[in-house]
Amino acid sequence: MELVEFIGVVAIVLLFTKxxxxxxxxxxxxVEWLIGKIVWLGRKWTPLLNLTQIVxxxxxxxxxxxxxxxxxxxxxxxxxxxxxxxxxxxxxxVKTQIND
Numbered sequence: 001m002e003l004v005e006f007i008g009v010v011a012i013v014l015l016f017t018k019x020x021x022x023x024x025x026x027x028x029x030x031v032e033w034l035i036g037k038i039v040w041l042g043r044k045w046t047p048l049l050n051l052t053q054i055v056x057x058x059x060x061x062x063x064x065x066x067x068x069x070x071x072x073x074x075x076x077x078x079x080x081x082x083x084x085x086x087x088x089x090x091x092x093x094v095k096t097q098i099n100d
Contacts (some may be wrong), residue, residue, distance in 0.1 A: 017061040
């Protein structure tokens with residue numbers, strides 16, 4: 001995987017999970033629906049249907065970039081590096097938005 005593709009995956013993940021405003025209302029409705037299902041199911045669900053992990057993937061750039069890069073590259077090193085890069089860039093974006 002080239003550096004441009006690596007940065008591209010991290011950028012798309014950051015846009016999807018937090019920073020691209022046109023899709024956030026739809027994503028938030030899906031997350032709210034999943035949380036509602038989690039509450040409704042309570043303790044009745046099976047471990048195979050762990051909806052909290054899906055919610056985490058939709059809202060956590062670190063987690064989503066890790067799993068996407070692991071799937072694309074089959075390299076734990078690249079996936080872990082992508083997760084750290086996503087976390088650092090997300091923290092930088094949040095801090096710059098607070099200062100604006």
